[in-house]
Amino acid sequence: MLQLDFYGTLVAASLVLLLGRGLVTRVGFLRTYNIPEPVAGGLLVALLLLGLRTVDVHVQFDTSLQTPLMLAFFATIGLSADIASLKKGGRVVGIFLLAVTGLLVVQNAMGIGLAKALGLDPLMGLLSGSISLSGGHGTGAAWGATFSEKYGLASATELALAAATFGLVLGGLIGGPVARLLINRVETPGLDQGISHLPKGFEQPNEERLITPFSMIETLALIAVSLMGGTLLNGLLHETAFELPTFVCVLFVGVLLRNGLSVFGLYQVFEREVSVLGNVSLSLFLAIALMSLKLWDLAALALPFFTLLAVQTLVMALFAMFVTFRLMGSNYDAAVLAAGHCGFGLGATPTAIANMQAITQRFGSSQIAFLVVPMVGAFFIDIINVIVIKLYLTLPFFTAL
Numbered sequence: 001m002l003q004l005d006f007y008g009t010l011v012a013a014s015l016v017l018l019l020g021r022g023l024v025t026r027v028g029f030l031r032t033y034n035i036p037e038p039v040a041g042g043l044l045v046a047l048l049l050l051g052l053r054t055v056d057v058h059v060q061f062d063t064s065l066q067t068p069l070m071l072a073f074f075a076t077i078g079l080s081a082d083i084a085s086l087k088k089g090g091r092v093v094g095i096f097l098l099a100v101t102g103l104l105v106v107q108n109a110m111g112i113g114l115a116k117a118l119g120l121d122p123l124m125g126l127l128s129g130s131i132s133l134s135g136g137h138g139t140g141a142a143w144g145a146t147f148s149e150k151y152g153l154a155s156a157t158e159l160a161l162a163a164a165t166f167g168l169v170l171g172g173l174i175g176g177p178v179a180r181l182l183i184n185r186v187e188t189p190g191l192d193q194g195i196s197h198l199p200k201g202f203e204q205p206n207e208e209r210l211i212t213p214f215s216m217i218e219t220l221a222l223i224a225v226s227l228m229g230g231t232l233l234n235g236l237l238h239e240t241a242f243e244l245p246t247f248v249c250v251l252f253v254g255v256l257l258r259n260g261l262s263v264f265g266l267y268q269v270f271e272r273e274v275s276v277l278g279n280v281s282l283s284l285f286l287a288i289a290l291m292s293l294k295l296w297d298l299a300a301l302a303l304p305f306f307t308l309l310a311v312q313t314l315v316m317a318l319f320a321m322f323v324t325f326r327l328m329g330s331n332y333d334a335a336v337l338a339a340g341h342c343g344f345g346l347g348a349t350p351t352a353i354a355n356m357q358a359i360t361q362r363f364g365s366s367q368i369a370f371l372v373v374p375m376v377g378a379f380f381i382d383i384i385n386v387i388v389i390k391l392y393l394t395l396p397f398f399t400a401l
Contacts, residue, residue: 002059009061013287016041034176036354038283042290050295061292069285074247075226076278077374078254079269096372097380099324103345104130104388110315118304122397123153128308130385132163136348140164163309165293170313171347175355178320179339186332189364211273219273229253248382282350316345336369344377352377
């Protein structure tokens with residue numbers, strides 16, 4: 001057993017990112033289909049570790065940094081959310097929310113239908129639907145425990161986490177190819193914009209941004225306050241009707257902090273520092289998450305359950321191409337949004353951002369996509385998903401259990 005401590009894991013994550021960048025730069029297929037660098041490097045390392053297990057070599061990482069990095073990323077999303085800008089994108093947010101809700105309904109209907117056709121418990125259909133895919137590991141673990149305790153479904157939590165892992169991998173793999181197919185039909189903005197028109201946020205993570213040590217410390221303080229406030233808010237809402245995941249609370253506090261300070265004229269958030277720290281947190285989070293994937297858990301999935309997940313991946317790709325893309329206007333922004341939808345429709349919001357970055361770095365910025373996807377994928381989707389899941393659980397074959 002080779003066990004890497006906190007520092008060893010951080011070194012490994014940094015090397016994974018360098019490996020991913022090298023792969024995307026040198027491998028035409030990865031570049032053509034816009035595979036995010038953390039996904040390319042992290043998945044290759046996860047595959048290598050899977051191979052090492054066959055010769056009885058086990059590598060274990062210290063993933064204690066993973067959650068703080070994820071929360072820091074969502075804090076920067078909140079600190080980047082200007083209410084005035086969100087108002088401008090209100091109609092687009094509403095339409096995208098409609099597409100997202102439609103996918104939740106389709107995922108659960110497809111999961112339940114296939115589960116019954118394959119002779120499985122319909123609860124497994126829900127686990128392979130929006131619970132683990134659009135919901136991710138946190139939602140999957142929570143509902144898995146409920147299904148085990150209330151409905152007696154054996155190994156529900158393990159199945160949910162395995163499904164969420166499957167979705168995290170595939171969400172990062174199919175977003176780029178889907179967008180590539182769609183981009184062939186539309187006009188792209190290109191990268192030849194003047195410096196003054198370059199986006200300040202997450203669209204172009206490789207652009208240089210002038211920062212100072214003091215302004216960086218100010219931004220770190222804002223992120224820390226968002227983390228502390230979000231954690232406290234999560235504790236207050238725990239086991240109430242308004243309970244939300246910690247990352248949603250952190251994002252919410254970030255939004256309040258940024259806009260409250262601006263409204264009262266106390267402080268103006270420096271978006272360049274926020275975006276730098278957000279991109280660093282995002283890249284390291286994805287690197288640690290993907291390199292520490294237990295792919296052997298996926299290999300151990302029963303064939304019928306694996307079939308459910310494979311069909312859900314195909315459904316996600318088709319939904320993004322024929323529903324999300326068309327609903328959002330069938331243009332370049334719609335293609336970037338479709339890639340983002342693949343990311344959090346199967347995996348998580350950080351995967352969605354990475355998918356979109358891989359596209360905008362190559363074809364040009366899409367400010368509306370980076371405005372809409374983080375807010376919908378990190379905030380609204382969890383609320384709507386709970387409602388959709390509870391409505392499905394009122395169906396006769398669930399109430400009879």
